[in-house]
Each structure stands twice: as C-alpha cells, then as structure tokens.
C-alpha cells in the first residue's frame with residue numbers, strides 16, 4: 001500500500017498517510033492539534049478537528065451548579081475554587097470565575113460596584129465620572145483580562161467567546177444596574193412605572209451608552225461594534 005504526504009494546514013508538518021486506511025483523527029506532532037484526514041482522490045487532506053463544546057467532569061458540573069444556586073458570593077466563590085482544584089483546565093469553571101469577578105470581596109465603599117464584573121460597562125454609561133487613567137484600566141480589563149484570554153482558549157472557539165462574554169456582561173449590567181435602578185423602575189413617590197415606561201428608559205440609557213461607545217477613542221472599530229451589539233442584546237434579553 002502506498003502512502004501519500006499530507007500537510008498540516010497549521011504548521012506544515014508532513015504526515016505520510018495511506019488514503020485507503022485513514023485514521024478517524026490524528027494528533028499533529030508539529031503543533032499538537034488534532035487533525036481530521038480526508039481522502040481526496042489519491043491525496044489526503046488534513047483539517048483541524050472541529051472542537052465540540054468542551055466536556056466537563058461531573059464533579060465540576062455539580063460544584064458549578066451549587067455555585068449558581070448560592071446567594072452568598074463568598075460561598076459561590078468557594079464552590080468555583082473547588083471546581084478549579086479538581087480541573088484547572090475546565091472551561092465552565094474558568095468561565096464561572098471570570099463572570100464572578102471579585103464579588104466575594106466585600107464592597108469597600110458605598111457606591112463602589114467595581115467588584116461586580118459587569119460594572120466594567122459603566123464606563124460607557126458614565127465616562128465623566130472616571131479619570132483618564134481609570135478609563136484606561138477599565139477598558140483594558142474589559143478586553144485584556146488574562147482570565148478572559150484563558151477562558152476563550154479553553155472554550156474551543158477563541159474568536160466566538162469574546163462576543164458571548166460581552167453579551168453576558170451587557171445582560172447582567174442591564175438587569176442589575178439599569179432595570180434594578182430606582183429611577184428607572186419607580187417614579188416619584190415610589191410608584192412602580194409601567195412596563196412601557198421602564199422599557200423606554202432602558203432604551204434611552206442603551207442609546208446613550210452606544211453613543212459613548214462610538215465616541216470612545218480607546219476602542220478599535222471592531223470593539224465598538226462588539227460592545228454596541230452586546231448592549232443591544234442586553235436590552236432585548238432583559239425587556
């Protein structure tokens with residue numbers, strides 16, 4: 001049986017494969033990626049294997065479910081930490097830690113919500129309340145948090161994770177900080193506003209945030225689009 005050379009599309013490592021007897025998959029010694037060989041006439045084509053959603057250990061899933069149910073942030077954090085001890089490379093556990101932020105740390109000053117991850121988006125609602133240095137830091141954290149990079153890698157869909165993460169933060173920001181705000185949900189004398197009025201006020205706030213996103217020189221055009229799209233999603237998801 002003759003073999004034919006097949007080239008890894010990622011690192012150009014050459015693999016000698018028999019087109020009649022192809023394995024289901026083969027690990028590339030060159031780059032470590034799992035490749036899927038496909039016969040193409042006498043030649044063999046190699047493609048990186050599509051990673052499905054990462055599989056999680058049942059103990060990890062159980063701990064993360066507990067963390068989800070937990071009302072006390074420090075207890076939720078303990079469950080997430082335990083899950084990470086069992087499997088430091090668990091996508092779901094790293095994502096849970098990323099979304100948890102520093103919630104387990106007590107809020108130090110009243111009105112300081114910076115321990116809440118989604119509050120990063122407040123820079124687009126109220127940029128004037130930040131110093132230039134704080135704006136730099138917060139926008140950098142929004143996009144370049146090492147834990148975000150790690151979680152994106154573990155997700156198996158590095159490019160797809162960033163929009164998912166931004167949508168999650170936007171939905172949380174809308175839920176916790178916009179809809180939950182008294183001036184949005186209640187009118188004078190504490191009367192609840194009608195659903196229509198609340199929706200209108202939420203839309204106004206998001207429109208204002210999107211304008212600030214568009215005018216923010218620290219963001220690239222692509223980042224502006226991602227954040228604006230996420231805010232629109234957050235508005236829809238909480239309406």
Ligand SMILES: [Zn+2]
Pocket residue numbers: 008009010011012013028029030031032033
């Ligand atoms: Zn390779």
